[in-house]
Amino acid sequence: MFNVYAFITVFSITVTLILSLFIFLRNPKAKLNRLFFLSSILIAGWLATNYLGSTLSVSYDIAIVANKLTFFLGAAGSLAIFYFSANLAHRKSNFISKALTIFNAYALLFSLTPVVVSYITPSQNTWTIGFGSLANFYFFVLFANVVMTLFTLLSAHRKLTGFARSQINSVLIGLAGFLLGVIITNAVLPIALNYYGLTNAGALFSLLLTGGMAYAITKHKLFDIRLIIARSLAYATALITIALLYGLVIFAASKYIFNLEIPISAQIFLALATAIAALSFTRIQTLFDRLTNKIFYRDAYNSSLFLDQLNKVLVSNIEIEPLLSLSAGVISSNLKSEYCAYYIEESSNQKKYKIVGNSGFDNTSGILSLINQLEEYKDRIVVLDEIESGKVNLRNEMSKNNASVSVRLDINESGKTDKIGYLILGSRKSGNAYVNQDIIILDIIAKELVIAVQNALRFEEIEQFNITLQEKIDVATSQLTKANKRLKALDETKDDFISMASHQLRTPLSVIKGYVNMVSMGDAGKVNKQQKEFLDQALDGSESMVRLVSELLNVSRITSGKFSIEASPVNLADLVDAQVKQLTNMAASKEITLNYQKPENFPSIMLDEDKTKQVIINFIDNAIHYSKPKGAKIDIQLTASDEIIFKVVDNGIGVPNSEKDHLFTKFYRAKNAKLVRPDGTGVGIYLAKVVINEQGGDLIFESKEGEGSTFGFKFKQEKITKEKA
Numbered sequence: 206m207f208n209v210y211a212f213i214t215v216f217s218i219t220v221t222l223i224l225s226l227f228i229f230l231r232n233p234k235a236k237l238n239r240l241f242f243l244s245s246i247l248i249a250g251w252l253a254t255n256y257l258g259s260t261l262s263v264s265y266d267i268a269i270v271a272n273k274l275t276f277f278l279g280a281a282g283s284l285a286i287f288y289f290s291a292n293l294a295h296r297k298s299n300f301i302s303k304a305l306t307i308f309n310a311y312a313l314l315f316s317l318t319p320v321v322v323s324y325i326t327p328s329q330n331t332w333t334i335g336f337g338s339l340a341n342f343y344f345f346v347l348f349a350n351v352v353m354t355l356f357t358l359l360s361a362h363r364k365l366t367g368f369a370r371s372q373i374n375s376v377l378i379g380l381a382g383f384l385l386g387v388i389i390t391n392a393v394l395p396i397a398l399n400y401y402g403l404t405n406a407g408a409l410f411s412l413l414l415t416g417g418m419a420y421a422i423t424k425h426k427l428f429d430i431r432l433i434i435a436r437s438l439a440y441a442t443a444l445i446t447i448a449l450l451y452g453l454v455i456f457a458a459s460k461y462i463f464n465l466e467i468p469i470s471a472q473i474f475l476a477l478a479t480a481i482a483a484l485s486f487t488r489i490q491t492l493f494d495r496l497t498n499k500i501f502y503r504d505a506y507n508s509s510l511f512l513d514q515l516n517k518v519l520v521s522n523i524e525i526e527p528l529l530s531l532s533a534g535v536i537s538s539n540l541k542s543e544y545c546a547y548y549i550e551e552s553s554n555q556k557k558y559k560i561v562g563n564s565g566f567d568n569t570s571g572i573l574s575l576i577n578q579l580e581e582y583k584d585r586i587v588v589l590d591e592i593e594s595g596k597v598n599l600r601n602e603m604s605k606n607n608a609s610v611s612v613r614l615d616i617n618e619s620g621k622t623d624k625i626g627y628l629i630l631g632s633r634k635s636g637n638a639y640v641n642q643d644i645i646i647l648d649i650i651a652k653e654l655v656i657a658v659q660n661a662l663r664f665e666e667i668e669q670f671n672i673t674l675q676e677k678i679d680v681a682t683s684q685l686t687k688a689n690k691r692l693k694a695l696d697e698t699k700d701d702f703i704s705m706a707s708h709q710l711r712t713p714l715s716v717i718k719g720y721v722n723m724v725s726m727g728d729a730g731k732v733n734k735q736q737k738e739f740l741d742q743a744l745d746g747s748e749s750m751v752r753l754v755s756e757l758l759n760v761s762r763i764t765s766g767k768f769s770i771e772a773s774p775v776n777l778a779d780l781v782d783a784q785v786k787q788l789t790n791m792a793a794s795k796e797i798t799l800n801y802q803k804p805e806n807f808p809s810i811m812l813d814e815d816k817t818k819q820v821i822i823n824f825i826d827n828a829i830h831y832s833k834p835k836g837a838k839i840d841i842q843l844t845a846s847d848e849i850i851f852k853v854v855d856n857g858i859g860v861p862n863s864e865k866d867h868l869f870t871k872f873y874r875a876k877n878a879k880l881v882r883p884d885g886t887g888v889g890i891y892l893a894k895v896v897i898n899e900q901g902g903d904l905i906f907e908s909k910e911g912e913g914s915t916f917g918f919k920f921k922q923e924k925i926t927k928e929k930a
Contacts, residue, residue, distance in 0.1 A: 214256040217408040221249045221415050228419055240289040241418050247282035248415060252408045254278060259331045268332050269325055276316035276343060283350035284309045286380070286414075290354045293372055293421060294361030305346075305353055312346040315339050354380065362636075369590070371638035372421035379417020386410025508646055511539040515650055525549070525661040529561035532654065536630070540643060543607065543631035548576055549614075549658060550626050575602040579611055579627060585651075586644060587611040607631045610639050612647050616655045625658055714750050721747060745791060753886065770813045770899050778807035780814065781843050781851065784821045788829065795834045799825070801841035808845060810920065816896045823889035824853040824916045830882050831857035831914070845922065852905060852917035860908040868906070869894045877910070893918075 225245030232238050257263055258271035284306070291302065315321050323337040358380070362373045387410060514535045522528040529547045537545035547561045560572060578599040579587060588610055589603045603611070612628040628651065633639065723729060725740035732740065785801045792799050828839045832855045840854040860868060864875045874887040894904055897918040905917035 218249045244285040251278040287354045370636035375417040375420040379414045382413035383410045506539045519657040548627045585613045772811040774809040775812045797837045820893040828855040850919045856913035859910040
């Protein structure tokens, strides 16, 4: 027949031994591991002897020995658990612990003699123990072991933080669950119902104790047994509570209402069956789930929601300060950290950095000392409680800054790893440690943070570059403005000088021209041929000087805003013919032919005669100077149809393409023109454009370097006629 209690006992012993061996083999030299191994072996032995000492299937001799060993192993196991807890809490040996050890030595000795277990008698389906004269002393020592263990753990719980506090929590919860289960199955039920059949069911609760102790030793990255402990405690407590409730109801109803004598075993079976089938089980179980969640899952969070919140912050912020500050808030609120801060290197070459977040750092030197230690550590994610014993400086720096976790933010591009900073988390507000789920999610968000921070830093660099560039532009603009003002002042001075010089030169030049002309005409006496040639050349030179002075005066008037067009009826054909005749001698001296066919019956148009004449002279004069001498031919064309068009076409040096756009600028001359005629001013072409445009006409300009140029102007005949009318 299947014995459920035997199965429970064997199962519990097996799990306990496997767990003890697993922990011991992980680090046999660690004192805490050895104490756990000893405690587990004693608990497993206690479970075995407790079962043998209670079942009637064994003989009296075996049962009496088993009961004595149960008391022996119970005292030894409780003392081992006390030493385990004291070692976990870093509590040094004192007078109380030494006295407790001495009392336990006597209790262990007495437990093997009749002064504790005097005899046993069969009762229902178990053995009933008859206690000896020193049984009370034994129970006092056992009670003292439990009280001192609880006192040691609770004292450490108030003082410690972080992972150390989480270790204490694990042992406290496991011990509380074990004591509750043992008290119910080995005290409450036997006393209240006079039934000892469930004493062996308490074996299951020993797994809570060994599980809590094992979790306190193992690092959180290895495995997380809190779910097993929490859910087991919740379901077991709920089941026992409901069984007790319905058991008492069945017992009272059968005895006092129906006056029935139902065997106690049947009542227990009915209570358990009813408890499992009861509709209220789910609600009560949910209640215990909530209670255990508050104990085990105070730091719980929704990973998907956490990542969604963080992604929204990273996507919606490109500036580094808001991005770091808001993301630090999201991380600390979800992980329930005392603080979350960033150390970001803005420039690795210049060692510029910034610290952002609800930082717990006392001063800048503290965080810099911590960063220096972290940079020497190879692991990307550093957990305070997992730092090797040899890394004393790093452990001290993290403790001083209340830092529990550090995550290096780096990116790997083209096989090269670039570090941009660190994410540092303080201890959890609950005092619990960061578990495997936390480390995994920190590893995930670190990759997203690196990209976001890198983009933000690049954006900041661009913004800073724009600011610097704008500052340089402002400085350059200011300098250019000052230089421009100086140039304007110099230009005004130059214009004033040109205006003054032109006015001062105009009168003497007119006098010289007049007297030379009179002498050339013979008014001062007969002039021979050679003298005539000299005088004609002097007259041509004075005429050129007069034209230059006129041009300079017009430029000065344009600059000062006093330039004006005085239109009157002009026969353009006669005006062009007169200028061609005037420049024929100059062209002939260079063996250049001026070809002009004067049109007949040319209409009169409204123009400023003097200024238009100056434009015509400039175009023809330039063609003469820039044409190839000896045999060159210059065509001068004047036509009137839909438009009045005047052109001067030469086969001279032409204008380079790169300089055409600047040709009509004041005082500008092409490079090839300077070589041919160094004495030019660059005023004539500029003035021609102004004069023609001011009269409503358009310039004509075509040129090819080395092949010649065409300069001229055109007017719409209809416009000129209307102005005349």
